[in-house]
Amino acid sequence: MTLPDDKSTPSTIPSTASREALVDIGLNLTHDSFDEDRQQVLQRALHEGIRQMVVTGASIDGSEDAVMLANHHECLFATVGIHPHHAQQTNNEALERFKKLSQDHKVKAIGETGLDFFRDFSPRDTQVRSFEQHIDLATQLGLPMFLHERDAHPTLAEVLKPHRDSVKDIVVHCFTGEKEALHAYLDLGCYIGITGWICDERRGLHLADLVRDIPSDRLMLETDSPYLMPRNIRPKPKSRRNEPHYLTRVCEFTAAVLDIPYNDLACQTTENARRFFSLPAP
Numbered sequence: 001m002t003l004p005d006d007k008s009t010p011s012t013i014p015s016t017a018s019r020e021a022l023v024d025i026g027l028n029l030t031h032d033s034f035d036e037d038r039q040q041v042l043q044r045a046l047h048e049g050i051r052q053m054v055v056t057g058a059s060i061d062g063s064e065d066a067v068m069l070a071n072h073h074e075c076l077f078a079t080v081g082i083h084p085h086h087a088q089q090t091n092n093e094a095l096e097r098f099k100k101l102s103q104d105h106k107v108k109a110i111g112e113t114g115l116d117f118f119r120d121f122s123p124r125d126t127q128v129r130s131f132e133q134h135i136d137l138a139t140q141l142g143l144p145m146f147l148h149e150r151d152a153h154p155t156l157a158e159v160l161k162p163h164r165d166s167v168k169d170i171v172v173h174c175f176t177g178e179k180e181a182l183h184a185y186l187d188l189g190c191y192i193g194i195t196g197w198i199c200d201e202r203r204g205l206h207l208a209d210l211v212r213d214i215p216s217d218r219l220m221l222e223t224d225s226p227y228l229m230p231r232n233i234r235p236k237p238k239s240r241r242n243e244p245h246y247l248t249r250v251c252e253f254t255a256a257v258l259d260i261p262y263n264d265l266a267c268q269t270t271e272n273a274r275r276f277f278s279l280p281a282p
Contacts, residue, residue, distance in 0.1 A: 012255065012262055013248050013249075013252045013262055014263060016048070019049040019248075019266070020049070020263040020266035020267050020270065021049050021051040021052075021266065022049055022050050022051065022221065022247050022266050022269070022270055023051065023052045023220075023221075023269070023270050023273035024045070024053040024222055024225075024244045025054050025146075025171065025193055025220045025221065025222045025276075026056050026173045026193060026222035026223070026224050027053055027055060027056065027224065027225045027244050028056050028058070028224065028225065028227070029041070029042075029053070029066075029069060029076070029225070030055060030066055030069055031225075031226050041243050041244065042076075042244075044243060044244075044245040045075075045244040045245040046075065048245040048248050050245060050247050050248075052075050052076075052077065052273070053075060053244055054079060054146075054273075054277060055069055055070055055076055055078045055079070056078075056112050056224075057078055057080040057081055057111075057112065058081065058083035058085075058086070058112045059082055059083065059086050059089060060082065060094050063078070063079070063081060063082075063101060064101065066078040066079065067080065067104055070106040071104070071106055077106050077108045077277060077279065078104075078106050078107050078108065079107070079109040079112060080102060080107055080110060081110050081112050081113045081134055081146065083112045083113070083116075084115050084116040084121075084127040084130065084131070085119065086122065087122035087126045087129070087130035087131075088122055088126055090129070090133055095133060095137055098110070098137060099137070099141065102141050102143060108143070108144070108279070109143055109145060109171075110134055110138040110141065110143050111134065111146025111148070112146050112147070112148050112173070113130065113134035113145070114127075114131055114147040114148035114149050114152070114156060114172075115131060115149055115150075115152035115155055115156045115159075116148060116149070116150045116151070116152060117151045117152040117155070118150040118152075124155075127152075128155070128159055131156075131159055132159060135159075135160070135166075135167060138167050139163065139166045139167055142168055143168060144167070144171070144276055145170045145171070146173055147170060147172050147173060147190075148173060149175075149181070150176065153177055153178075153180065153181035153184065154184060157181075157184040157185065157188060160188060161188060164188050164189065169276050170185075170188070170189070170190045171190060171191040171193050171220060172185045172190050172191070172192055173193035173222060174193055174195045174197065174222065175192045175193060175194060175207075176203075176207065178206065178210075179210055179213070182210050182213060186214070186218070190218070191218045191219070191220055192219060193222045194214075194222070194250065195221075195222050195224045195250060196223065196230030196231070196242065196249065196250050197228055199230040199232040199249065200230075200231050201231065202231075211258065216268050217268070217272060219268070219269055219272060220269050220272050221250050221251055221254065221269045222247070222250075223242050223243070225241070225243050226241045226242050227242055229241070229242035229246060230246055230249040232252070251266055
């Protein structure tokens with residue numbers, strides 16, 4: 001498949017006034033790269049039509065920071081969990097802290113949790129145990145799950161399958177895997193989160209094909225900022241820090257791949273995100 005060429009075609013992003021709202025379902029807004037201008041980052045996102053954003057909790061302290069930040073901004077919400085890189089943090093005390101945090105109306109999902117067999121920063125058996133504990137927590141609380149998976153198929157699906165009926169909803173965020181993994185997650189009724197990885201002509205070519213296999217009512221968009229800046233931005237930004245306002249570029253590129261108008265994809269993915277996270281009308 002040939003990727004859309006942003007150099008040779010005019011932008012298909014509607015003007016700000018006619019642009020449908022977007023929801024960024026995953027951004028690391030507590031990252032220290034945002035410490036000096038976090039308010040300005042939010043203002044840029046809102047100006048570009050990113051009306052709601054879900055801040056990822058990826059550690060014990062990071063989850064508390066995400067909830068605190070979300071409570072300072074009407075447009076922000078949060079997840080609470082422990083990334084597989086930090087799976088050794090998962091214990092009864094941590095899970096009790098997450099239970100208390102989840103009483104906050106801003107907490108909308110359990111995660112980021114899952115498996116990462118690409119970097120293996122935590123032993124694999126420890127990752128699996130942490131993941132299973134998060135599944136139990138989500139089941140107890142009746143919250144959806146925000147999952148990370150990299151090079152961990154089919155293990156993640158195998159761990160998840162026996163518990164699938166007890167978990168409310170699941171999104172495999174920042175999906176970058178192959179067709180077999182995608183269809184395994186779709187068969188489990190998962191939502192799929194697509195980032196700027198799809199815009200990367202070096203490694204995103206397969207995603208431009210696979211995104212067509214995702215049912216429209218289970219597709220969501222995210223930046224995972226400050227990581228994964230879309231490579232279709234022109235002119236090329238001086239900073240390599242991704243921001244939530246660049247979600248418009250992910251939407252533009254994905255809409256072009258799907259051969260549908262930008263606003264159609266924006267409406268559908270926003271509806272999906274608000275349903276999945278039980279977000280209020282902005």
